[in-house]
Amino acid sequence: MSGQASRRDVLGGLLVAFSFAPAALAQTGGGEGSGGPPTVAPDLPGTLAKFPDLDAWIRIAPDGRVTVFTGKVELGTGVKTAMAQLVADELDVAIERVDLITADTSLTPNEGVTAGSQTLEQSGTAVANAAANVRLLLAETAAGRWGVAATSLFTRDGAVLDGQGRRATYAELAASTSLAVRARADVPRKRLAARRLIGRPVPRVDLPAKLTGLPSYVHDMVLPGMVHARVLRGPSSGTRLTPDLAALRRQSGVAKVVQVGRFAAIVGPREWPLEQALRVANRGRWVRDAAVPALPPMPAGLLTMRRESQVIDTRRDDPAARGIRRLSARYDRPYLMHGAIGPSCAVALFEEGRLTVWTHSQGVEPLRQAIAELLAMPVDRIRCVHREGAGCYGHNGADDVAGDVALIARAMPGVPVRLQWSREQEHGWEPLGPAMLAQVDATLDASGRIVDWRHQVWSNTHSTRPTAAGDLLAGSEVVPPFTPTPPKPIPQPNGGGDRNAIPLYRFPNQTIVSHFLPDMPVRVSALRGLGAHLNIFALESFMDELAVAAGRDPVAFRLAHIDDPRAAAVIRRAADRFGWGRYRPASNRGRGFAFARYKNHGAYCAVALDVERIPDEGRLIVHRAVAAVDSGEAVNPDGIRNQVEGGIVQSLSWTAIEAAGHDGARRTDYDWSTYPILRFADAPRSVSVEVIDRPGTPFLGTGECAQGPTAAALGNALAAATGVRSRSMPLAAGSPTPV
Amino acid sequence: MIDLTVNGAAARVDVDPATPLLYVLRDDLHLHAAKFGCGLGQCGACTVLVDDRPVFSCLMPVGAIGTRKVTTVEGLGTAAKPGDVQRAFLHEQAAQCGYCIPGMMTRAEGLLRKTTTPTEYAMRTAMAPSLCRCGTHMRILRAVRRAAVMRGGGVVDAAEPVT
Ligand code: FES
């Protein structure tokens, strides 16, 4: 990733740019995983419906290399590999000949934000169908040359063949095949039997570079003449540092202090002197901005906050059903941190009135809009280019640091600037995953069936992703400050705080209420899974509590209430592989099960855990985790396993030991010593994931399906192991409530 | 001027001796494998070997290295010719975002230079200073077990077998 390579036209100027939707249409909402321009071709699948021309997605260079353009980004989930597999297979070229350009506002389709486990559904579907279209067009060119019907030809390894010895490479054919044409909806994807890559555990295309130290992250970028920067901020979100800027100017290694209103940063040629200057600056006084509402005691305080309540689902199929036993329970989780291992970082260059920002943001297009407003620059003079960062798990400091560096770079025309936050800044300023509370009430009838279900959830918004300058930290520091976009709930069927609040089970009567809390005493935004983590924890914990009350086995109880056959298959597979029926509990050791279909329209995932609680220590040992997952068509089964294994371990950490603290004035966690996360000693003894492949069916996405079920399976296993049910996260701490 | 031996090659840098080794590796020698994670010795993203011991390069002043040999991931092998720890990690596809992985690999290399037959407990203890937020722990442990076998040993008592 040298500067020259990044700044050069990636395609060597050989291919002309395709037309974009007008900038005004590119404005995205603050939602999650949505956005981009409106649909113009509703008959086309995935994001092809918004960008129907083939050359928006795929181009073939004169040497036959295939370049794929996607508006989605690699966040460490392996989507680059999956997309390369899709294109290589559909087009019939070697995967080594496929290059991917991800999220670059000058080059790629505007696919909004990469989030919500929707990358394959939206972009994967688009590139696969575009590739199938391109293959057909190339075959038609060959057919024209040879005077035969395209249907009599076939393709192999980057060439069209007629079976009689005639062969034309894609490189030759591409020169006389225009891809500036609209995709056709009726071009078939490759027959399942003919697929060579889709459905196979193809090794990740990005790992050889990452595992041998080749520059792979925005953090690794070096541009000629590049300087480093550090931003000056108080200890945590809602505070403001009042540094002695004159003293900082005299500090050795500080070449420049950039001040824009209340925003301030130091710039210099080397990182270490800047780090030292930052430490000096951090000793300065800080104040708390009065505008932030007071934080009530959590989690019960959520119930006292101003709320906008909405019934998001209601059903009265059997109002006459007679319940004989009513149960209620409350579940909650604290604020959680994304906690990327690499603090947020961005690089920018302002030159001749144009600004380029290299960023690990999940949404380069909305970020570009926000920066344009922040700098009062026309949006078409700004280019945001995605470069990978450390895994982000949602909206962390990525966008903020990009806004920061844009302000600094504008003050230093012609000089590339690299800004990296400190660990303390990442912990102190990243938007946290919101604290949440859910209350569930249900009634059982005489036969042990659930006849009535009521779920209520209290939560802040789960997305403050930037769409305007006021959503960036720097936007509130410039003078006059920009106002943040007012928070709003993410509507169903995806949902935000109420994601997965609606059960997939068939209950004859149910009412689901979402209490949206607009006031945010603590800065919050999207954390992987959004509300699904707490809602599934509540729903699936309560299913176990009801199963106990009904005297039923928890797995059988779930199966008795589900009528979706794919859900039942996943539940059965996980239970089988775990050996649910054969399990023998030991003292302080128990099994737990949970299931969910992410968002009720994503991947199906069931998790079974075998957990021991060490008495007196509160420490947990996860002896075994077994999961089954149905993500629809499995493009890369090993990629799916990797995501689910990771989701299980990550959720064990969130659910068992994590809580982000706040003392009313500031956050109390500023590094890993005060915010511990799961380490190797406490990682499970074994994790196994079974992928149920559904070839030929839509991609359902995988990245967030395991977190909710893991949380509930842990709660259920602990209740089984100890006889005491914990309904408040973190489950390895605090005082459990008696069953 | 400070003289160093990094990945078997001599290097000379003109920096304040108090500069942490990490900045010298990344900014002066353009070896980008070691990552900045915290600068506090809490996460292990910056781990490199000094002689055969894993150290937090974010804390180690470059002036304190002396004649000891520094090994980074770049010294374990290349994309064209990966070393055995790298091959083990590739075989197990032991990465999600990959940001923590260079530190994991150098730490594993340090362990295997000490013993190729650690117990499961010793392996987990040796790896414990390094954090992974993606939850890649199981694959990382599998890769270390595999690398131990490739070195002619193997993890004793392995919680999950090498498959
Ligand atoms: S960066 Fe050195 S331990 Fe975290």
Ligand code: FES
């Ligand atoms: S793989 Fe992402 S932090 Fe370890």
